[in-house]
Amino acid sequence: MFLNNLVNYIAAHEAALLLASMLLILVLLILVIYTMVRLSTMRSRYRAMMHGSEVEDIEGTLIQHIQEVERVSATNARILEENELIRQFLRKTLVRTAAVRFRAFEDMGGDLSYAVAMLDANNDGIIFSSIFARADSRSYIKPIRNGASEYPLTDEEKGVLKEAMGQSLPINY
Structure with missing residues (x-):
């Protein structure tokens, strides 16, 4: 009985259901295209971010960058110390x-x-x-x-x- 009613309902509203299905398919197609564009953009940004990196993942890249920042920071501290020694020396030179x-x-x-x-x-x-x-x-x-x-x-x-x-x-x- 239920199955009969369902078949009758579908037959009576066949055009409306077809139109609704087509609209749903169109919306889903638009969502798929939007998702593919976003994924492509994310991939190109990821490749640009990973460019020149010796590692393949973000975690490795971050660790590599942190190590580089620590090396630069240590070098900068050494340069500042040397600069202060030079300043002290120069204060005593005849200028x-x-x-x-x-x-x-x-x-x-x-x-x-x-x-x-x-x-x-x-x-x-x-x-x-x-x-x-x-x-x-x-x-x-x-x-x-x-x-x-x-x-x-x-x-x-x-x-x-x-x-x-x-x-x-x-x-x-």
């Missing part, structure tokens, strides 16, 4: 210099006397001075700490010290 020639005595011809200031980034260093006279010549070395000397400076020495300290540094220490 500011100034010189002046002058006539120490009015009765002497030419600018034979001189003063030279040589300072590091902390304004520590020395001033060389040489005073030429007719009968003799005298040379002096005066230490400079934080831009000052414990010894009295001549006007020329003060001038070269000020000139040297006024120079900008080539890099930030």
Whole structure:
């Protein structure tokens, strides 16, 4: 009886059921095409991600990348340490210099006397001075700490010290 009713129902609504089946098949076909396009896109992205990798899976690639990041990080830390050592060294190098020639005595011809200031980034260093006279010549070395000397400076020495300290540094220490 049930089977008879079902056959009669299908026969009565045959066109509607056929149309519904065709629509269902069309929707399923669209879903299959959409899924294939998405799968193709995912495969190409996966191939691009795995390009140049020595391993075949994502886990291996991630492990490989993590190891590479750790190597780069260790190298970077070593470079930063070396950079700091270089900075400390450079702070003590003579990076500011100034010189002046002058006539120490009015009765002497030419600018034979001189003063030279040589300072590091902390304004520590020395001033060389040489005073030429007719009968003799005298040379002096005066230490400079934080831009000052414990010894009295001549006007020329003060001038070269000020000139040297006024120079900008080539890099930030």
